[in-house]
Amino acid sequence: TINGTKALESQNPLHSSSSHSSNIFIAEAKEGEKIVLICSASPSKPVPKLKWFRKNTELLPEAAKTSVNKTLVNNRHIFYTIDSYLTLYPKSEEEYRCVAEHPGLSKPLRSRILINIFRAPNVPVIDGYNNGDIVSFNERLTLKCSSTNGYPPPSVIWLRNGLEIDRSQTVGQRNEVINTLTFTVTADDNAAQYTCQATNPLTPIPLTQTVILSVLFLPAKISIVGPNEVPLIETKGTTINLKCTAYPASPPPFETKLKWFVEDIEITSADEHMNVIKKDNNNWIVSSNLTYTITRKEPNLIVFKCTGYTSAMKEESVSTVHKVNVIHAPDLPTLLGIKDSWVSVVAGNILKCKCVSYSGNPKPHLVWLNHHNREISAISSLTGSGVSSELVIRPEPQDNGQTFKCRVLHPALQKPYEIAFKLTVYYPPKHVFIVLPPFIKENDTVRIECQTSASNPGAVITLLKNGKNMRTQSQELYYNNSSDAENYQNISAAKITKSFATIVVSVEDNESVITCLATNPVISEGAVRADEVLSVYFKPRFEEKATHLELNEFENKVVNLSAKANPPVNRYDWKYVKLDSISGHSNGRNDGSYLSLNRSEEMTHLKTKSTVRAQGSLLHMSNVSRFDSGLYVCSATNKIGDSSASLFLNVFYPTSIVSLKIVTQHDSPVPREGDSYFQLHCKVDSNPVTKVKWRRGETESDENIDWFRAKFDTNNQTSTDPAVDQILTIFNISRSDAGVYTFSGIANRFKDNECEPQFRCYRLESRL
Numbered sequence: 029t030i031n032g033t034k035a036l037e038s039q040n041p042l043h044s045s046s047s048h049s050s051n052i053f054i055a056e057a058k059e060g061e062k063i064v065l066i067c068s069a070s071p072s073k074p075v076p077k078l079k080w081f082r083k084n085t086e087l088l089p090e091a092a093k094t095s096v097n098k099t100l101v102n103n104r105h106i107f108y109t110i111d112s113y114l115t116l117y118p119k120s121e122e123e124y125r126c127v128a129e130h131p132g133l134s135k136p137l138r139s140r141i142l143i144n145i146f147r148a149p150n151v152p153v154i155d156g157y158n159n160g161d162i163v164s165f166n167e168r169l170t171l172k173c174s175s176t177n178g179y180p181p182p183s184v185i186w187l188r189n190g191l192e193i194d195r196s197q198t199v200g201q202r203n204e205v206i207n208t209l210t211f212t213v214t215a216d217d218n219a220a221q222y223t224c225q226a227t228n229p230l231t232p233i234p235l236t237q238t239v240i241l242s243v244l245f246l247p248a249k250i251s252i253v254g255p256n257e258v259p260l261i262e263t264k265g266t267t268i269n270l271k272c273t274a275y276p277a278s279p280p281p282f283e284t285k286l287k288w289f290v291e292d293i294e295i296t297s298a299d300e301h302m303n304v305i306k307k308d309n310n311n312w313i314v315s316s317n318l319t320y321t322i323t324r325k326e327p328n329l330i331v332f333k334c335t336g337y338t339s340a341m342k343e344e345s346v347s348t349v350h351k352v353n354v355i356h357a358p359d360l361p362t363l364l365g366i367k368d369s370w371v372s373v374v375a376g377n378i379l380k381c382k383c384v385s386y387s388g389n390p391k392p393h394l395v396w397l398n399h400h401n402r403e404i405s406a407i408s409s410l411t412g413s414g415v416s417s418e419l420v421i422r423p424e425p426q427d428n429g430q431t432f433k434c435r436v437l438h439p440a441l442q443k444p445y446e447i448a449f450k451l452t453v454y455y456p457p458k459h460v461f462i463v464l465p466p467f468i469k470e471n472d473t474v475r476i477e478c479q480t481s482a483s484n485p486g487a488v489i490t491l492l493k494n495g496k497n498m499r500t501q502s503q504e505l506y507y508n509n510s511s512d513a514e515n516y517q518n519i520s521a522a523k524i525t526k527s528f529a530t531i532v533v534s535v536e537d538n539e540s541v542i543t544c545l546a547t548n549p550v551i552s553e554g555a556v557r558a559d560e561v562l563s564v565y566f567k568p569r570f571e572e573k574a575t576h577l578e579l580n581e582f583e584n585k586v587v588n589l590s591a592k593a594n595p596p597v598n599r600y601d602w603k604y605v606k607l608d609s610i611s612g613h614s615n616g617r618n619d620g621s622y623l624s625l626n627r628s629e630e631m632t633h634l635k636t637k638s639t640v641r642a643q644g645s646l647l648h649m650s651n652v653s654r655f656d657s658g659l660y661v662c663s664a665t666n667k668i669g670d671s672s673a674s675l676f677l678n679v680f681y682p683t684s685i686v687s688l689k690i691v692t693q694h695d696s697p698v699p700r701e702g703d704s705y706f707q708l709h710c711k712v713d714s715n716p717v718t719k720v721k722w723r724r725g726e727t728e729s730d731e732n733i734d735w736f737r738a739k740f741d742t743n744n745q746t747s748t749d750p751a752v753d754q755i756l757t758i759f760n761i762s763r764s765d766a767g768v769y770t771f772s773g774i775a776n777r778f779k780d781n782e783c784e785p786q787f788r789c790y791r792l793e794s795r796l
Contacts (some may be wrong), residue, residue, distance in 0.1 A: 156182040476531065756769070
């Protein structure tokens with residue numbers, strides 16, 4: 029470890045056992061002042077050897093004094109410490125090293141000390157600008173200040189006009205201190221003093237170096253004061269005065285100068301009006317006045333330019349412009365495409381109307397106004413030497429007869445120009461409605477009336493019934509209100525149209541659709557319509573007054589005898605009527621008695637049941653029997669009246685033979701030869717009636733019967749006996765008539781239920 033009597037930093041012990049790197053120590057002293065360096069080695073065995081070096085040169089051993097001390101450790105081991113003392117009187121910065129060698133070390137241990145000598149710094153030096161140089165406005169300038177040989181390193185700072193502005197610095201080799209100042213040159217830097225100051229403890233008076241900047245610059249602000257708009261005096265022109273001012277301006281010898289341009293043409297006479305005013309020690313103000321007369325030949329917008337420059341910077345200048353708008357009135361406006369100040373348009377269509385005003389400066393401002401003098405939004409554009417404003421509207425019926433105005437606004441006009449047009453709006457009626465009597469019965473004479481809402485011009489009405497034209501008796505037009513007749517005498521005013529037709533309604537007219545069509549005679553589209561369903565009140569009507577129904581016995585059937593009625597039927601009644609003249613019979617009900625809604629009766633001879641039940645317009649027949657044949661009358665009733673329809677029911681059933689018998693002239697059981705006649709009776713029950721055939725003998729035909737003396741008769745059904753008596757009568761009985769007579773029934777529609785032939789044999793006996 030090295031100890032110096034003037035060390036700035038505390039000494040740190042050198043641990044030879046863990047580090048072979050050298051330690052660095054610093055010592056400070058005045059020039060020629062005595063300083064003692066002490067190098068100490070930690071306890072070890074044997075005694076280490078210490079050597080001194082100045083930089084890389086080893087000093088003689090005699091140059092230093094050495095002392096060795098013994099140390100007993102744990103009362104057993106003796107270790108040795110060694111100290112080496114080197115006395116110096118340094119005059120400059122020097123570097124010394126102490127090296128410890130020991131057999132137990134693979135590499136010597138080193139420790140280094142630097143000796144710094146206190147001294148005042150040199151006078152600072154400024155680089156980057158020399159007095160007398162000229163820098164330009166907005167130029168980026170870098171000033172470098174450096175001070176050397178000072179210890180401790182001096183503090184180098186920048187001051188501007190005596191005020192500190194920068195203290196940042198860097199320390200280089202041999203204690204060279206540098207402070208670099210970079211800034212953008214402004215007009216205020218002209219004649220400004222930039223001072224670099226260096227100080228350390230050995231400089232009671234700061235060391236300084238100063239430069240004074242000379243800045244060449246164009247004015248930062250240049251402006252023209254004068255009117256922006258002037259009215260043109262047509263006869264003698266209009267004279268204006270303008271003043272150009274530049275600040276800050278460069279001082280002599282490179283002072284700022286001004287020159288004028290009108291529409292990029294220089295006016296040389298403007299130099300006579302130049303004024304230069306010194307504002308303060310560094311900044312100047314320069315101004316120039318210009319008087320100019322504007323004539324009709326000048327453009328609407330005159331551009332004046334003022335340019336500031338200096339003789340040292342001929343290629344650079346600063347300028348400003350001032351625009352003077354020459355005001356003169358526009359021409360009268362016109363409406364394109366409009367004649368006689370009237371415009372016709374269909375409601376809902378887009379109407380475009382363009383108003384144009386030519387000439388004028390500035391360009392005139394066109395606005396559209398409605399009849400309430402309220403401004404309407406429109407699209408304005410430049411059209412050649414004028415301005416146009418296009419009004420785009422979608423007129424509604426309420427705009428009919430309204431006035432729209434185009435107004436021209438301009439600063440040169442004491443009163444705005446105006447041009448107007450009136451609007452005729454064609455539109456169909458918005459709706460129509462049909463007026464019908466509240467209560468209509470068949471055979472009534474009915475007035476059907478159709479009325480439209482307002483339209484322009486008046487609408488044309490067409491009345492239709494079920495799509496076919498009705499003959500209308502009249503059409504009436506009248507104004508929507510009393511003011512229309514007064515205000516719109518010269519145009520098509522809003523009108524309401526009425527039309528009516530008279531018809532005698534019948535039942536067939538019920539639910540007929542009455543249509544009212546209203547069209548505008550000017551507009552091809554936009555027809556409106558209204559539909560009303562004609563409700564004719566009438567009593568119930570059946571489609572058929574009489575219905576015939578044929579059923580097979582034991583079938584089921586539901587019959588609907590519904591009636592059309594308005595209002596609808598509220599009640600149906602059924603009754604059964606016995607008729608002797610029909611092929612059928614009564615089931616025992618009383619004539620004219622009403623049929624119950626649920627009626628069931630026994631068919632005792634067939635051991636079965638049949639049911640006939642009425643429900644509204646429906647007649648339910650279940651397991652129908654032959655006894656249900658007959659006439660059923662259905663009556664329908666509503667608020668207007670009632671009507672009825674009949675149902676004739678004919679129930680078919682298979683053939684059956686009821687009885688066979690023989691009738692003789694003398695009521696004897698056997699006919700006799702010579703009798704005037706005898707009859708064979710076969711009673712048959714069937715529906716429809718069965719055809720029968722008689723034959724004699726074994727043949728299948730009736731050729732063995734002498735039909736010259738025989739005839740065939742039938743007795744029809746009655747209301748009490750449905751069977752039919754099939755009778756064979758033979759006249760003038762002879763012996764040849766004896767034999768076996770056979771009756772066979774030919775089946776009716778029930779082919780699977782044919783009547784089996786019945787045979788009866790009769791032998792004729794002689795009276796003798």
